[in-house]
Amino acid sequence: xxxxxxxxxxxxxxxxxxxxxxxxxxxxxxxxxxxxxxxxxxxxxxxxxxxxxxxxxxxxxxxxxxx
Numbered sequence: 001x002x003x004x005x006x007x008x009x010x011x012x013x014x015x016x017x018x019x020x021x022x023x024x025x026x027x028x029x030x031x032x033x034x035x036x037x038x039x040x041x042x043x044x045x046x047x048x049x050x051x052x053x054x055x056x057x058x059x060x061x062x063x064x065x066x067x
Contacts, residue, residue, distance in 0.1 A: 008030060038058045
C-alpha cells in the first residue's frame with residue numbers, strides 16, 4: 001500500500017484520449033486514496049510553453065512505483 005505523501009514515478013505511460021496523458025518516468029506525489037483502490041497522484045509535467053505544470057491523475061497502484 002502506498003501512503004499519502006509518498007513520492008512515486010510512473011512505470012508506464014498513463015492516460016490517452018479523453019484523460020490527461022502522463023509520460024513514462026514522470027514523478028509525482030500521492031495526494032489521496034480513492035474508494036475504488038486507485039490513487040490520486042499529483043504529477044509535475046513539462047509546461048506547454050516552458051516551465052512545469054502540475055496535474056492530478058487517478059492511477060492504478062500498479063502504474064506507479066515508490067521512489
